[in-house]
Amino acid sequence: MKNFKAEVHKRILLRRSLLAGVIVIEILLNVFRDRFTNIPDYAFGYQVGVLIGMMILLSVNLYMYERSYRNDERLKMLYIKEHDERKILIKSKMAMSTLFISIGLLGIATLIAVYINQTVAFTLISVIYGMGIILCILKVYYAKKY
Amino acid sequence: MKTRIKELRKARRISQDELALAVGVTRQTIISLEKEKYLASLPLAYRISHYFGLTIEEVFDFSELEEF
Numbered sequence: 001m002k003n004f005k006a007e008v009h010k011r012i013l014l015r016r017s018l019l020a021g022v023i024v025i026e027i028l029l030n031v032f033r034d035r036f037t038n039i040p041d042y043a044f045g046y047q048v049g050v051l052i053g054m055m056i057l058l059s060v061n062l063y064m065y066e067r068s069y070r071n072d073e074r075l076k077m078l079y080i081k082e083h084d085e086r087k088i089l090i091k092s093k094m095a096m097s098t099l100f101i102s103i104g105l106l107g108i109a110t111l112i113a114v115y116i117n118q119t120v121a122f123t124l125i126s127v128i129y130g131m132g133i134i135l136c137i138l139k140v141y142y143a144k145k146y
Numbered sequence: 147m148k149t150r151i152k153e154l155r156k157a158r159r160i161s162q163d164e165l166a167l168a169v170g171v172t173r174q175t176i177i178s179l180e181k182e183k184y185l186a187s188l189p190l191a192y193r194i195s196h197y198f199g200l201t202i203e204e205v206f207d208f209s210e211l212e213e214f
Contacts, residue, residue, distance in 0.1 A: 080171060
């Protein structure tokens, strides 16, 4: 439990740094917005939306970890929640299924996009190949690790 | 896999929450184990058996395990 408490402390520090970084980027984007005249409004709006979303998620996450860090009982419950083997199995199965379904759907989208827009089709193909390469690298990594 | 977890827990008047906390899992895992929907890992099976003061074979039924 001491190791987990130290781990939670590291997560708190990381999230505080990330939150500070996100806030700084958000402020800079707004302050220097006039300089980016060539960026379309929707792209700027999307970035701001992503940053605000990250700020909210990081704040909620940070609050949860700070609460658990200060209370041993909550820390124990957090440890159990994160290390529950059934939950880990569910996440693992979910990730694998999502990966293969995503690759399948991207493949179907590519088959359709080829007849509509070349740029979109090549982007989708690149994404499929990229995912395939990452999958192979990770397979080798975990095979060696375990 | 069949288990005697529910039977042993009720005999000792222990709630699912108490058992879950004692062996370091969530209540949902205990529920899945009792419904025989989930197969416990070796460390978890050991912790549960040890909690009841029994051997793994006395808590988990391995008779239906496939032979290789």
